Every structure is written in structure tokens, then in C-alpha cells.
Amino acid sequence: MAKKAKSQTGQARRIWIDLDNSPHVPFFVPIIEELRKRGYVVLVTVRDCFQVSALADLHGLEYRRIGRHYGKVKILKVAGLCIRALQLASAMLKEKPVVAISHGSRAQLLVAALARIPSIVIMDYEFARGLLLMEPGWVMVPDVISDDLIRFDPRRILRYPGIKEDVYTPTFNPDPSIRPSLGLNGKHVVVTVRPPANEAHYYNPRSEELFTAAMDFLATNVDAKVILLPRNRSQETALCRSYSKLLASGKLVIPNHAVDGLNLIWYSDLVISGGGTMNREAAALGVPVYSVFGGKIGAVDRYLVNTGRLVVLESTEDVRTKIALNRRVRLERPEQGNTAALGSIVDQVAEVVERSSR
Numbered sequence: 131m132a133k134k135a136k137s138q139t140g141q142a143r144r145i146w147i148d149l150d151n152s153p154h155v156p157f158f159v160p161i162i163e164e165l166r167k168r169g170y171v172v173l174v175t176v177r178d179c180f181q182v183s184a185l186a187d188l189h190g191l192e193y194r195r196i197g198r199h200y201g202k203v204k205i206l207k208v209a210g211l212c213i214r215a216l217q218l219a220s221a222m223l224k225e226k227p228v229v230a231i232s233h234g235s236r237a238q239l240l241v242a243a244l245a246r247i248p249s250i251v252i253m254d255y256e257f258a259r260g261l262l263l264m265e266p267g268w269v270m271v272p273d274v275i276s277d278d279l280i281r282f283d284p285r286r287i288l289r290y291p292g293i294k295e296d297v298y299t300p301t302f303n304p305d306p307s308i309r310p311s312l313g314l315n316g317k318h319v320v321v322t323v324r325p326p327a328n329e330a331h332y333y334n335p336r337s338e339e340l341f342t343a344a345m346d347f348l349a350t351n352v353d354a355k356v357i358l359l360p361r362n363r364s365q366e367t368a369l370c371r372s373y374s375k376l377l378a379s380g381k382l383v384i385p386n387h388a389v390d391g392l393n394l395i396w397y398s399d400l401v402i403s404g405g406g407t408m409n410r411e412a413a414a415l416g417v418p419v420y421s422v423f424g425g426k427i428g429a430v431d432r433y434l435v436n437t438g439r440l441v442v443l444e445s446t447e448d449v450r451t452k453i454a455l456n457r458r459v460r461l462e463r464p465e466q467g468n469t470a471a472l473g474s475i476v477d478q479v480a481e482v483v484e485r486s487s488r
Contacts (some may be wrong), residue, residue, distance in 0.1 A: 142171045146227035148218070148238035149193070150177040152361075153407035155185040156298045156392065157233060162191070164476045170483065173225055175218060177237075180361055184388035186301045196221055197237065199362070215240040227295070229483050233294075239264045248486040250479065254294045255406060255428045256280055258447075268482060270475065275429045288478045292468035293430055295407070295414040300469045304396045304462075311396075312383055318355035319399045319455050321348055323467060326367065326404030326422065327361055328368055336424030343446040344402050344422055345451070347389055349376055356382045359408075399458045406431065413439040415464050420453055 145165060147158055155176075162172050176182045178201030186193050199215030223245055230242040232247040242249035243264045251266040258277040269280060270288040279285045311451060314320055323344065326337035346386040348354045356376070358365035359404055366384060376382035395401055401412040401419040405427070412419035413434045421431065421442045434440035443449050 131397065135194065141480065142169070143487055144171045144173055144225055144227045145479070145483060146173045146175070146222055146225070146230045146238070147228070147366045148175045148177075148232045148235040149182055149186065150179075150232065150235040150237065151328045152180045152182050152423075153335065153424055154233045155189060155191070156180060157294055159189050159191065160298050160301065160472055161476060161479070165479065166470065168480060170474070170480075173227060175222065175238075177214065177235075178256075181388050188388050188390065194221060211236055211240065219245065228486050229479070231479065234258060236264075239266055242266070243274060248482065249286070250482060252294075256428050257426045257428060267486075270478065272430055274433045279429060288482075290474040290478070291472050292471045293410055293414065293433075295410045296468040296471040297475065298472075299411065299414040299464065300467050300472075302392045302396070304464075305390070305393050306397070308389065308393050309397055312357060312385060312389075314397065319351075319353045319457055320355050320357065320397065321455070322359065322394055322398040322403075322408075323348070323363065323407055324359050324401075324403035325365060326424070328365065334424035337422055337448045338424075340422035340424060340443055340446070340449065341402075341404050341448065343449040344420075344443070345373065346453075347449050349373075349381070354381070354455055357398070358382055358384050358396075359389075359391075360384065361405075364468075396460070396464065399456065400454070402453070409440055410434065414467055418454065419457065422449075 147162060148160060149155055162174065165172050174193040175196045176186050176193045177197050177199065178195050181229060183195055198218050218237055219241045227247060230238050232238045233252045239249060239251060249266040250268045250270055252270045255271050256275055268286045268288050269282050270290065271280065272293050273289040273291055273346045277287060280287060325341055328338065348356050358369060360369055373382055391408060395412050395415055395417050398417060401408060401410045401417055402422060404422045406423065409419050409421050410430065421440060421441055427442060431440060435442055441452055443452060
């Protein structure tokens, strides 16, 4: 059993991690495990939205479910932020965490700023709005994002090698049982599709145009089988209405339960996504991937484009001409990727914790 990392008063040091979006779950799972191995007490809170709770359950995390999503109307977003911050404060301040960590949780950052808890915000998209207005203690980014792209004190910018997805993809083990559970019989070109985040602050209507064009393109190809992953219940309802004929024919499948995203990507022949994380997960696993994200392309995605691991679709013509619907040759398991990211992140978190506990 790991020896507890204790403060000068003899109490185990507590680290608070807040998960407020689904991609944060697989990212933080190995970080949480490693911090606990080093003797820290890790307190985990999750926001009830975008299958965050379901994915936390899938990964066996212990957590407290606090707050929910309030939709895409701006005034409700602001109200929801304040409400969840109050809920988090009520639940977590009595736990006396020495550091608060998230991958962009505004509610946690607000609580940490007001309660003067040292905070680390991890981010991999330099155009995210509204995060640095509340001044976290530190910002942690992949080393492909240069200082001049981040409006923050360079002395408080922490860096890790590779990309966020390198934290958890090196330990991925494929599980072929996902194939029969989704009706995949090996006869089709399997395309996993993630729609744009139409309730996110970074949403761009062009993403929806490109997504629709991609779905129309796939619908006309007799070999394609589409696994569609809606982001929330309202989006799922709208997509079921729009693509009812494809669903009825079996050409389109929407899973009725949370699935392991990496496993689904691995058993796909290609991925088309309107969001960054699934694109980068596919790139990390060596699966062909196409982005229909219509917003500003960040440094991480530019890096993947320049290294030939991501194709950005910028027009409906690109959809027709650049997507290659081919069966891919799949290895038994992915090749070992970058393994340095996890250790680098945990080392730097531990250093901040020790510095904050003095």
C-alpha cells in the first residue's frame, strides 16, 4: 500500500480533480491512479452531462456527482456556472484540498480562485475562451503550443511532451467483444462519427454543414457502416429524427450505452469527428481520421496535420474527395506510442502540491 504523502501537520495531502466533460475521464484515470500510488488522496467530482458519469462508472472511478449542464443559451450557461460553483464549494471546501486540477472546468476554477486554492488548468486548445480570466495558479499545455499563443505568465506555464491522448493510449488493450455488441460483422467499412458540440462555446455553424455533408456522403456508400456517437440526449433525439431511415436499415447504429471510445476507434476503419479529442485519439492509435471542426485550428491539430496523422475537411468538396472509405489493416494491438506524457504531468503536479503545502 502506498505511503500517504503528508503535509507538515501530518495530514495526507488532498488533490481535487473535477471532470466536467467526457474526454476528461480517460485522460485523468491514469493520472489519478499514479497520484494515489504516490500517496496522495485524490478527490474526484464529475458534472452530470455528456456521459461523464457513465464513463466514470465504466472506468471504475470513485467520484461525487455534482451539478449538470444548463444548455447552450448564454445566460443559462452563466447561471449554471454559478450554481455549480456553489454546489462544488459546499461539497469540497470542507475537504481542504491543497490543489485543484481540471482540464478546463470553469466552475472549479471559480471556486479555487475565490477560496484561494492553488489551481492547475490543463488545456490543449489555445483558443478556449473564458478560462484564463479567473487566473489559475498554473496552466499546463502540450509542448507543441508555444508561449506566445497563451495569454498567461510564462513563468507559470507548465509543459508536457506529446499530446493529451498520449497520457492514456499507451496502456490501451483492445477488446473485440465490442464488435458483436454493435453488430459489426467484418463485412463493412466501419466509420465512427462524432457530431459537433453544438452547445459548446466554441461551436461554429460550419461544423454542422461539414458534418451533414459527411453523413450524406456515407449514406450513399453501400459498404459503409456508421457508428454515431451523439454528445447528449437532445442531440441524439434530433439525429434519430434526421436519420431515421438509416437507423431502420441498420446502416447507422447509435449505441444505447456508454462505450469505450478507444476500443470503438480501434475497431473502426476510419473516424470523422467534429471535436478534437476523438480526432486526436484516432491519430494516437494510428487510425485514419478526418476533422469536420469548423472553428480555429489549434496548434495540436496543426501538428497532427503536418505529421500526416489528421486530415482537416474544410469544404463539402473536401468531404467528397478526401475521405477514403477503405478497410484498414489492423494490428493485434496498437504500436507503443509516447509514454513520457503521464510521468511528466504527474511529476509537475506533485511539485506544485509540495510547493503549495509549504
